[in-house]
Amino acid sequence: MKILVLANFGMGLYNFRKELLVALIKQNHEVYVSLPNDEYVPKLEDLGCKFIDTPVSRRGTNPLTDLKLLLNYKKITKSVKPDVVLTYTIKPNVYGGLACRLAKVPFIANITGLGTAVENGGLLQKITFALYKIALKKAKCVFFQNQENKELLIKKGIIKGNYNIIPGSGVNLNHYSLLDYPSDDTTNFLFISRVMKEKGIDQYLDAATYIRGKYSNTVFHIVGFCEGAYEDKLKEMHEKGIIKYHGKQNDVRVFQKKSHCTIHPTYYPEGMSNVLLESAASGRPIITTNKAGCREIVDNGINGFLVEQQNSQDLIDKIEKFIKLDYEEKKEMGLNGRRKVVKEFDRGIVITSYLKEIERVLIN
Template sequence: MMRILVLANFGMGLYNFRKELLEKLIEQNHEVYISLPNDQEYVPKLERLGCKFINTPVSRRGTNPITDFRLLLNYKKMIRNIKPDVVLTYTIKPNIYGGLACRLANVSYLVNITGLGTAVENGGLLQKITLLLYKASLKRAKCVFFQNSGNMNFLTKQKVIKGNYKVLPGSGVNLNHYALLDYPSDNTTINFLFISRVMKEKGIDQYLDAASHIKKKYPNTAFHIIGFCEDAYEEKLMEMQEKGIIKYHGKQSDVREFHKISHCTIHPTYYPEGMSNVLLESAACGRPIITTNRNGCKEIIDEGINGYIVEQKNSQDLIGKIEKFLDLDYEAKREMGIAGREKVENEFDRQIIINEYLNVIRKQAKENYND
């Protein structure tokens, strides 16, 4: 039995994308501690799995050095008290400050780069500081897992990382939970889905541009939006919904109900993705996908086979690919969805990620035993 500490920045991501790994670790009689901010929805679910919860405030997008230094001290104290055999870290701040705390305490740790974040993406001084912090925090990691090769190539080119590292197929997808769905037989209305937080970097402006144009030209289309809406877009969404251009459904606990009626998922993001779970889940359900030509999205697309790639921030290119999709007959659309399902079965099964983690943890257990 090992004592395993998991550092993350929010419960939803840990539960939705790491639940199966946590279940397996607990099944193998490991003692699993989870450190993340408290919430009323996902922490109780994680505790029911058998995880021991440690409430840890994490400012996910803040850049206050005092707050971040406090997080580092929290991690140091936590590691000193728990004395974990291995620490698993996810997302930027747990990766950096958790990694530094592990390095200072001489504790083994595994890092998962779930995306480089806007600080690195936008360049400038903040990028330099972030890369220096990454270099210090990753130096003694037992293994650094990347979710796409673009992120890996960038950090190795910047000489941030030198040790043991490898690319995983994102967080993978639970193929049983996201089962292949029948393609909608009702072709009177072609339904498109946007599933994401409604924010600029997720490509909502391009989606709304496309919806406005396509709806005029093809009245038998419907553009659905699912996800939490940032304040800046609330008024615009309500206005476009009143005009019948879009249908906004807010945040939903189970998007599979919307995949049942959907013909295609559109994800025009230019946010620094690790690997898009929206696309993996949509493809697993047998839905064609249209997304941007960037790391974490393009890997899931075989152009013209299971979907289309568009240039980021390019509404006209998106409109063109939507029209191309609309020109397909029913059977071609359905086959495109099936091709997506086959791709995720072959390349993105979550069990691949679980096996990789278990292998590394097993090796660590042997090292601990030999010591």
């Protein structure tokens, strides 16, 4: 059978869906991936995928650009003639869903998060909901990554058919294996994310400034691509020794190995945080926001702590609470996180859910 996958960038598809793509190829399906050309495309092709170069403006709101994407998806579905289409993220879900509906091609959507357009309300939210309602009406299945997203779209009358909750993208428990917990002569905190306001970078920097001033044996690391607005600030704080900024990295396990705790104070509308899943799988305690897509991964006080959104003082309090734990308590928190993801967030659960739905579509 021919399976077409619509995504908005290669890194996400390769890092979080690779195992599913491999499973489909092993079942002798032809797998086509439609996304913008980037450094991950050769890796996807090495898996056996057939690449279709498709420009996607991930955060743009230009209606002409979006119309062009819809027409591209319509052209691709006509050319490939897929038996089923898998869509990920907002624009592939919406415009890919519309293209599939027009072509009467079955598709399975994955709500990886509703995005800032929905979170911020207003006209853009209304437009987004209207597009979702049209696009997802004929979806064979809609996968949600958290309960809150599911309940909202049901409440708005957008989802009425077959839907399921899956544990985010899951986590590859072999790739993110349990790491030895480092000695605590120095306590290393780790922020892994795109450096942007909605990911809670301001709260992290506030906390780093206060905690470093009070506890000299702490280090605050930052790993991730930096948006322009924060470049000068990070450089200045790095030079002052308040933080250590490592830039974008291809393998975060190097930094998780020496980290004692991952801090993720995001208030971005996540589906399910991969940063937290990978950190917990590695045996690292986590401090994160009490928000959908994050709170599901934390049993408060057991494998980490929850903090209020955009509340620097609460974050500082929780970091101090963590610092005051003894070594064995910190280590046990990390082990509790590993146990939780093994039980609830194994990527195999996600793959099984997809294979089951794809089989149901192909049989019918």
